Amino acid sequence: MGSISVLLVAKVIPYLEQELNKRYNLLRIWDFPQKSQLLTQHSASIRAVVGNASAGADAEFIDALPKLEIVSSYSVGVDMIDLNKCKEKGIRVTNTPDVLTDDVADLAIGLILALLRRICESDRYVRNGNWKSGDYKLTTKFSGKTVGIIGLGRIGTAIAKRAEGFNCPISYFSRTQKQESKYKYYPSVVELASNSDILVVACPLTEETHHIINRE
Amino acid sequence: MGSISVLLVAKVIPYLEQELNKRYNLLRIWDFPQKSQLLTQHSASIRAVVGNASAGADAEFIDALPKLEIVSSYSVGVDMIDLNKCKEKGIRVTNTPDVLTDDVADLAIGLILALLRRICESDRYVRNGNWKSGDYKLTTKFSGKTVGIIGLGRIGTAIAKRAEGFNCPISYFSRTQKQESKYKYYPSVVELASNSDILVVACPLTEETHHIINRE
Numbered sequence: 001m002g003s004i005s006v007l008l009v010a011k012v013i014p015y016l017e018q019e020l021n022k023r024y025n026l027l028r029i030w031d032f033p034q035k036s037q038l039l040t041q042h043s044a045s046i047r048a049v050v051g052n053a054s055a056g057a058d059a060e061f062i063d064a065l066p067k068l069e070i071v072s073s074y075s076v077g078v079d080m081i082d083l084n085k086c087k088e089k090g091i092r093v094t095n096t097p098d099v100l101t102d103d104v105a106d107l108a109i110g111l112i113l114a115l116l117r118r119i120c121e122s123d124r125y126v127r128n129g130n131w132k133s134g135d136y137k138l139t140t141k142f143s144g145k146t147v148g149i150i151g152l153g154r155i156g157t158a159i160a161k162r163a164e165g166f167n168c169p170i171s172y173f174s175r176t177q178k179q180e181s182k183y184k185y186y187p188s189v190v191e192l193a194s195n196s197d198i199l200v201v202a203c204p205l206t207e208e209t210h211h212i213i214n215r216e
Numbered sequence: 217m218g219s220i221s222v223l224l225v226a227k228v229i230p231y232l233e234q235e236l237n238k239r240y241n242l243l244r245i246w247d248f249p250q251k252s253q254l255l256t257q258h259s260a261s262i263r264a265v266v267g268n269a270s271a272g273a274d275a276e277f278i279d280a281l282p283k284l285e286i287v288s289s290y291s292v293g294v295d296m297i298d299l300n301k302c303k304e305k306g307i308r309v310t311n312t313p314d315v316l317t318d319d320v321a322d323l324a325i326g327l328i329l330a331l332l333r334r335i336c337e338s339d340r341y342v343r344n345g346n347w348k349s350g351d352y353k354l355t356t357k358f359s360g361k362t363v364g365i366i367g368l369g370r371i372g373t374a375i376a377k378r379a380e381g382f383n384c385p386i387s388y389f390s391r392t393q394k395q396e397s398k399y400k401y402y403p404s405v406v407e408l409a410s411n412s413d414i415l416v417v418a419c420p421l422t423e424e425t426h427h428i429i430n431r432e
Binding site: 102103105106107109110111113114117119120123124141142143144161162163164165166167 | 318319321322323325326327329330333335336339340357358359360377378379380381382383
């Protein structure tokens with residue numbers, strides 16, 4: 001296949017892997033139990049590294065690939081890519097922010113509605129034929145309920161926008177108050193939670209946010 | 217058991233029936249196979265009639281109840297109440313518009329999301345333990361899809377407002393174009409359908425709208 005070698009350091013969906021394979025000499029890091037072997041054989045031909053939020057390229061690895069032109073993250077996160085090193089060597093870094101924002105926000109609202117209106121339970125109720133013996137019990141409405149969002153980034157904002165369509169008062173918690181936001185800010189997660197009917201977690205998972213939702 | 221007689225001409229939920237029963241001498245029309253018997257015994261004491269979209273009070277019946285002060289419809293529809301006769305005799309008529317608008321609109325969006333994202337199927341997939349053998353297949357997003365609404369009344373408008381939060385272009389069909397609406401109007405259901413990814417029926421069921429969705 002092509003003379004350009006592309007190194008996968010993380011798994012991508014089969015379709016993408018196939019397409020890359022058609023166009024390039026595709027290498028998979030997991031085929032090389034020893035990194036030294038990979039570097040000996042291919043360091044001179046690898047021009048692209050494809051990773052994600054959990055696998056990228058550190059400074060040492062970047063230095064070992066003299067022909068490297070691009071490090072691509074197949075997700076929003078670029079935490080595993082040494083950005084300073086890339087900048088220094090003029091290596092492009094790409095990621096995929098916003099691609100999934102709408103989908104995640106859609107699904108958040110979908111799951112809230114499914115939970116409040118017990119859509120999955122009702123679905124089973126109908127499929128099991130229980131509707132013949134009576135109506136499904138009443139559920140509760142989403143519209144007008146107070147929604148608290150932890151993390152008002154791209155996804156949190158997209159969720160808030162959708163919830164507004166349901167006339168839900170929105171409030172949020174984040175590390176710092178967003179001056180440009182019209183939503184009510186709470187400086188603590190606990191305060192936000194106690195003032196919300198529905199609590200949405202839309203922050204990145206970091207050491208700081210790990211277990212942000214707990215018994216407290 | 218008060219001295220005021222209230223006549224139910226349609227079934228209401230048990231809780232409401234109980235509450236009415238606590239406060240008034242509650243009569244149920246189905247306990248009187250002969251209307252004449254009901255009238256003979258109670259026409260002098262009935263001061264309220266409670267019905268819904270399918271059962272109300274016609275002119276003859278209203279005339280037969282000299283003490284009637286109010287006809288209440290336990291739904292939006294007042295089709296079965298002779299409004300002219302009530303006006304003529306100073307009888308109040310009440311109904312319950314808007315009470316369920318938000319709920320119906322919420323559920324419409326909830327079902328659209330559940331369908332597109334296959335939430336019920338995914339729920340079964342997880343509950344059956346299939347997640348252990350692999351990810352659920354990809355589904356499709358709601359955001360940005362064109363939504364066509366048949367009937368831009370209270371409920372249609374509430375659905376449109378929610379869909380806007382998902383950045384969905386909205387168009388609609390109704391008997392007449394609504395000048396105040398910013399949504400795109402199609403003068404035919406077929407045209408609307410062929411220009412929509414998602415079609416929502418939000419019109420009353422009448423002879424005119426019966427089978428408005430068909431193979432054509």
